[in-house]
Every structure is written in structure tokens, then in C-alpha cells.
Amino acid sequence: MIENLFDPKLVSQLLVSIGDVSDVTGIPQRKLRYWEDKSIISSSSTKDGGTRKFDYVNIKKIILIKELLNEGYTLDASVRKVEERIKKLKESFSALQEKQI
Amino acid sequence: MIENLFDPKLVSQLLVSIGDVSDVTGIPQRKLRYWEDKSIISSSSTKDGGTRKFDYVNIKKIILIKELLNEGYTLDASVRKVEERIKKLKESFSALQEKQI
DNA sequence: TAAAAAATGTAGTTAATTTACAATTAAGGT
DNA sequence: ACCTTAATTGTAAATTAACTACATTTTTTA
Numbered sequence: 724m725i726e727n728l729f730d731p732k733l734v735s736q737l738l739v740s741i742g743d744v745s746d747v748t749g750i751p752q753r754k755l756r757y758w759e760d761k762s763i764i765s766s767s768s769t770k771d772g773g774t775r776k777f778d779y780v781n782i783k784k785i786i787l788i789k790e791l792l793n794e795g796y797t798l799d800a801s802v803r804k805v806e807e808r809i810k811k812l813k814e815s816f817s818a819l820q821e822k823q824i
Numbered sequence: 825m826i827e828n829l830f831d832p833k834l835v836s837q838l839l840v841s842i843g844d845v846s847d848v849t850g851i852p853q854r855k856l857r858y859w860e861d862k863s864i865i866s867s868s869s870t871k872d873g874g875t876r877k878f879d880y881v882n883i884k885k886i887i888l889i890k891e892l893l894n895e896g897y898t899l900d901a902s903v904r905k906v907e908e909r910i911k912k913l914k915e916s917f918s919a920l921q922e923k924q925i
Numbered sequence: 926t927a928a929a930a931a932a933t934g935t936a937g938t939t940a941a942t943t944t945a946c947a948a949t950t951a952a953g954g955t
Numbered sequence: 956a957c958c959t960t961a962a963t964t965g966t967a968a969a970t971t972a973a974c975t976a977c978a979t980t981t982t983t984t985a
Contacts, residue, residue: 729830733884737835738844740972742941743877747837752942753964761962774942774971776844783834797952798962841941843972853973854933862931875940875973898983899931 731819738767738776748785755785763788763802780816784809832920839868839877849886856886864889864903881917885910 745752758764759775764784766775777785784805791801846853859865860876865885867876878886885906892902 729832729835730884731830733848733887734830734835734880736848737838737840737880737883739838740841740941741943743839747834751964754962756943757963768943772943772970779835779838782838783831786834841972842974852933855931857974858932869974873939873974 731816734779735816735820736778738778739782741766741775741777744777744782744785747782748789750785750789758785758788763798780809780813783812832917835880836917836921837879839879840883842867842876842878845878845883845886848883849890851886851890859886859889864899881910881914884913 739747741752741755744750744755750758755764755777756775759766759768764777764781766777766781767773768775787805787808788798788801791804792798796804840848842853842856845851845856851859856865856878857876860867865878865882867878867882869876888906888909889899889902892905893899897905
């Protein structure tokens with residue numbers, strides 16, 4: 724049932740602009756660019772001057788980092804803690820996509 | 825397990841520009857605007873001149889319509905056939921969001 | 926073949942984002 | 956207190972992406 728709902732292949736293809744990511748996460752655009760500069764998150768901005776687009780995993784990552792920041796962790800510490808979860812998230816993600824449900 | 829993967833609340837908040845929807849679905853931007861004019865799909869373009877943003881359900885709808893068009897259905901017929909599936913999709917969607925998983 | 930449906934072309938305009946500078950504020954160590 | 960590094964913020968000018976509002980073309984159907 725849920726398989727019909729969320730097509731993981733489709734979800735993973737959804738790209739969201741920085742303005743909309745900012746709206747959804749509550750993190751200012753300026754900060755998102757800063758985090759990308761520091762390689763904390765990544766977007767599909769193709770060096771040669773396009774616009775940044777964020778995928779589901781990166782948006783989820785931003786939200787998780789924000790939560791840890793709110794708890795009082797430093798940025799680096801937050802990122803370290805989030806990395807492991809994101810790693811698993813990515814794995815399950817590609818596993819699901821393989822399955823071709 | 826899957827609950828951790830796809831946060832339905834988050835997925836439903838992802839908004840995608842017309843250019844990216846076009847890339848993902850293979851439907852030209854011009855046609856997407858035409859379909860919206862005909863109320864086949866909808867976007868969050870706030871009349872007062874912003875840019876169109878499509879959500880997951882509408883993107884899924886576009887893909888389903890495209891498939892039926894390829895099978896030879898007329899646009900109207902395709903839409904009619906898709907509506908029922910989309911209705912269920914939306915229901916499950918909000919049900920999941922309520923659950924707050 | 927006439928009418929309606931479906932799709933397309935494009936010019937001029939507006940919205941959203943980019944980069945690349947610099948400046949500011951906060952936190953941690955001695 | 957002072958210094959250093961981390962973290963964040965401000966913004967102008969340029970660029971990219973999308974918009975509307977026309978009109979036109981192609982396809983389908985009665």
C-alpha cells in the first residue's frame with residue numbers, strides 16, 4: 724500500500740530551490756549557502772552558474788542539523804551526529820530504488 | 825523502517841519548479857501550463873505573479889497522465905482515469921500525515 | 926471539411942538566485 | 956581581557972528561470 728504512495732525513485736528526483744528549502748526548514752538562504760560552502764550539505768548547482776537545487780536527503784539533513792543546533796550542539800558536532808543517520812537513510816533509499824516497486 | 829525514510833509530511837512540502845517538473849516528467853513547460861489552464865493539474869502559483877511550484881501529488885499525476893496518453897487515451901480520458909487513483913493517493917497521504925510517524 | 930481539442934512559439938517583463946566582496950557576532954582558549 | 960576561530964549575516968550588480976499574453980499550428984473528431 725505504502726509502495727504506491729511514495730515512489731522512492733520519484734521522491735529522490737524532486738529538486739527544491741533554495742528559497743523553498745529555506746521556507747520549509749526555517750533556515751535562511753544565506754546560511755544554507757554557507758553550509759554548502761563548508762561542505763556540510765550539497766546541492767546540484769553545476770559549478771557553471773546554474774541555480775542550487777536540493778534533494779530530499781539534503782533537506783532532511785538540514786532539518787536534523789537544525790534540531791541538534793537547537794539542542795545546543797555546535798555546528799560541527801551536529802553534523803557529525805547527523806552523518807550516521809543520513810548514511811543509513813541513503814542506503815535504504817537506494818535499496819528501495821533498486822527494488823523497483 | 826520505511827517510516828524513517830519517507831517523512832510524508834516533508835515529502836508533501838517539497839515544491840518543485842516548472843523547469844524541474846518538466847525535466848523529471850518529460851512534459852514540456854508549455855504543456856504543463858496548458859494543463860494547468862485547463863485545471864487538469866494545479867500549482868501553488870499565487871495569482872499575484874509568483875512562480876509555479878508543483879507538489880508530489882501533482883507531479884505523480886502528471887506522470888500517470890503521460891503514461892495513459894502514451895497508451896492512446898485522449899487527454900480528457902486520461903485525466904478521468906487518473907483522478908480516482910490520485911484521490912486515493914491523497915487520502916493515504918493525509919492519513920499518514922495525521923499519524924505523525 | 927469545418928469545428929473543437931491539443932499543443933506550440935515567442936517577445937517583453939518580472940521573479941528568484943548567484944557570486945563576490947566585506948562585515949558582524951558568538952564561543953573557546955590562554 | 957584578549958585573541959583566534961567559528962558562525963553568521965548584508966548587499967549590489969549580474970545572471971538565470973519563469974511569467975503573461977498574445978498568436979499560431981497541428982491533431983482529432985463530428
